[in-house]
Amino acid sequence: MDDEWLLAMIRAIRAAGPMDTPLPPLKPEFLAMLVKGVSLTLSSCDHALNPSVMRAVGSRIDDGGRRITGYLGRAQSRQLLADIASTGRLAAVFSQPSTHLTLQLKSRRVRIREARADDHPYLQSYLRSMEQEVAAVGFAPVYAQALLAYAPDELVAVEFEPDEAYDQTPGSKAGSPLVSAP
Numbered sequence: 103m104d105d106e107w108l109l110a111m112i113r114a115i116r117a118a119g120p121m122d123t124p125l126p127p128l129k130p131e132f133l134a135m136l137v138k139g140v141s142l143t144l145s146s147c148d149h150a151l152n153p154s155v156m157r158a159v160g161s162r163i164d165d166g167g168r169r170i171t172g173y174l175g176r177a178q179s180r181q182l183l184a185d186i187a188s189t190g191r192l193a194a195v196f197s198q199p200s201t202h203l204t205l206q207l208k209s210r211r212v213r214i215r216e217a218r219a220d221d222h223p224y225l226q227s228y229l230r231s232m233e234q235e236v237a238a239v240g241f242a243p244v245y246a247q248a249l250l251a252y253a254p255d256e257l258v259a260v261e262f263e264p265d266e267a268y269d270q271t272p273g274s275k276a277g278s279p280l281v282s283a284p
Contacts, residue, residue, distance in 0.1 A: 128167045128267060129280065132196075132205050136163045136170070139231030140198040144172050144260060146185035154182040159250045159257070160228035161196075162221065170194065170207070171261045173217060173225060175252045183258065186212055192262050195270065200238035204270040205280065209262040217257035225257075 128136070142158040156179045162171040172194060176183070186192055192212045197204040229250055233243035269280040 128205075131203070132267075132269075132280065133163075133167050135198050135203055135205065136161070136167055136196055138198075139228040140196050140203075140235060141232070142172055143195045143197075144174065144182060145193045145195075146182055146189060146191050148185050148188060154185045156182045157249070158260075159252045160221075160225040162224040167264070169261065169263055171221070171224075171259050173221065173252075174258050174260060176256045176258045177253075179258070183214060183260075186214060186260065192260065194262070194264075197270075199235045202272055204272070204276075206268040206270045207262075207264040208266040208268075209264050211263040211265065213261045215259050215261060217254075217259050221257075221259060 139161060142161045143155060144158055145153060145155040147153045156174055158172040158174055160173040162173075164170070174182070190210055190212055192209045194207045194209070195204065196207075229246065232246040232250060236246045237243060267280045269275045269278045
């Protein structure tokens with residue numbers, strides 16, 4: 103298959119924009135995991151499909167998982183933020199270290215904003231949760247504190263509404279679309 107043709111098809115799909123129908127509510131066990139605060143990695147790619155990825159330093163879950171915010175250090179995330187701004191695409195992977203329960207969300211409805219004072223409690227809660235998660239697998243809280251350290255004036259928020267959800271927990275269901283039963 104010709105690479106240029108493939109890139110043209112991908113661009114056409116991207117240009118179609120986000121889905122008109124919002125993602126149905128997530129299954130309760132996945133929503134509970136997100137609200138608790140588990141490892142979050144955000145990624146995107148440029149128009150040539152070169153990937154960019156960064157570990158988030160916090161998350162905020164609103165409206166039953168229909169609105170999510172991931173927090174990044176701006177200096178470390180320049181390429182990712184540029185790719186999100188350029189393509190309007192985002193993938194987010196939430197994974198619980200103690201169980202490997204993993205969820206991937208994809209979105210074309212993304213907004214980048216400055217962090218606000220009302221974000222601080224979510225960042226603190228996320229840090230406490232991650233300290234518990236790394237302790238459950240044998241690491242001291244200091245590891246989570248170092249991993250999730252950020253300069254407050256460098257913090258940026260990436261807000262999104264999921265369009266797609268996939269179970270990425272290792273095993274036979276990995277990659278399966280994941281939504282609540284009607």
